[in-house]
Each structure stands twice: as structure tokens, then as C-alpha cells.
Amino acid sequence: MVFLAVQVAVMCLCVVGAYDMDLRCSNISGVWVNSLGSRLSLSVDGLRLSGSYKTGVESSTGSAGKAMTGKVVGVLGSGVHPTFAMSVSWRGGSVTTWAGQCFQGVSRPVLKTIWLLRSQVPVEDNWMATRIGEDTFHRQKQNKLA
Incomplete structure (x- = not known):
């Protein structure tokens, strides 16, 4: 009976430990999604960020390419709530370039970002070539027991 209780306690600690990883900003690797359905897949190697970004929207049809996916390159700051910058060439x-920070959300971390989208235009259209906005990305939950 004691052995069974110990097994249950160990299993609970493993599940809580896996769940706790989603509650912190100490590792922003993983898949993140914003309110428009864009999907950010990040990998961290030291202070370097890499991955992919599949946009849920385009400023004009085809501007992001047929797959609407771009390669992410970026840098990561340090600390409990790290800052970061990343870019995608479409x-x-x-x-598009994002600057942001990871914050502790209610149930899991969130990435709060400001972005700049620069379109390629002739010089006479320079005035309208840059858009600015903000995004909040939520970590996509992963099945820890699979």
C-alpha cells in the first residue's frame, strides 16, 4: 500500500513539473499562437532564436508567399521575463520585425510584442510602406503525457 502511494506521489510530481514548465518564461521554445491565428514556432540556442512563422493574415494577397510561412531569426535577452527581437523575410x-517580452500570464506565459511590417515599394510610395502594430502570443498547450 505504501509503495502504491509513493508511485502516485511520484506520478503527480512529474505531471506538476511538466505543467510548471508551461507556467514560466525561462524557456520560450515552443509553439505560440496569436488572436489572428498566426503560429510562431521558436527554438532557443543560448541567446539565439530560430524557427518559423506562419501568418494568419496578409496585407495583400501573395505578399507572404504561397505557404504564408517565413523563417524566424532573432536574439533573446536574459532574466526572469526575457526580452527578444525577431525578424521574418517574406x-x-x-x-516583419517584432520586439517583445515574455510575461507570466494567468495560466501560462504570454509574449507581448510590437511589430513593424515593411513592404517593398518604389520611393514615391515610401510614406505608406511601414505598418506598426502589436501582438500577444499564447503558448500552445502540449500533450505532456504522449
């Missing part, structure tokens, strides 16, 4: 010639 097939249509535009680039």
Missing part, C-alpha cells in the same frame, strides 16, 4: 519582398 517571399513577396516585405519584412
